[in-house]
Amino acid sequence: MNKSELTDKMAELAGLSKKDAGAALDAAITAISQELTAGGKVQLVGFGSFEVKQRAARMGKNPRTGEEVPIPAGKTVAFKCGKALKDQVNS
Numbered sequence: 001m002n003k004s005e006l007t008d009k010m011a012e013l014a015g016l017s018k019k020d021a022g023a024a025l026d027a028a029i030t031a032i033s034q035e036l037t038a039g040g041k042v043q044l045v046g047f048g049s050f051e052v053k054q055r056a057a058r059m060g061k062n063p064r065t066g067e068e069v070p071i072p073a074g075k076t077v078a079f080k081c082g083k084a085l086k087d088q089v090n091s
Contacts, residue, residue, distance in 0.1 A: 036077055046084035053078045 011021035032042050032050060041051040057073040
């Protein structure tokens with residue numbers, strides 16, 4: 001499912017226009033992005049949580065040449081699935 005398909009489904013389920021559903025989706029994505037950028041955590045009960053995790057520097061390997069390449073430390077976003085979502089997917 002891509003963003004436009006998600007917008008269409010949101011509009012159908014919530015009884016909104018596609019324009020309003022698109023605006024709501026964009027606002028939700030922006031709010032989540034801003035919180036994660038600030039170093040916070042976003043928890044959606046029953047769905048899951050997003051948080052920023054620190055990744056340590058490490059050595060990688062160039063697949064073409066086999067040469068070892070240093071990979072710098074950085075941040076990544078992690079998602080942990082909530083129990084309700086996990087149960088729904090597994091049923």
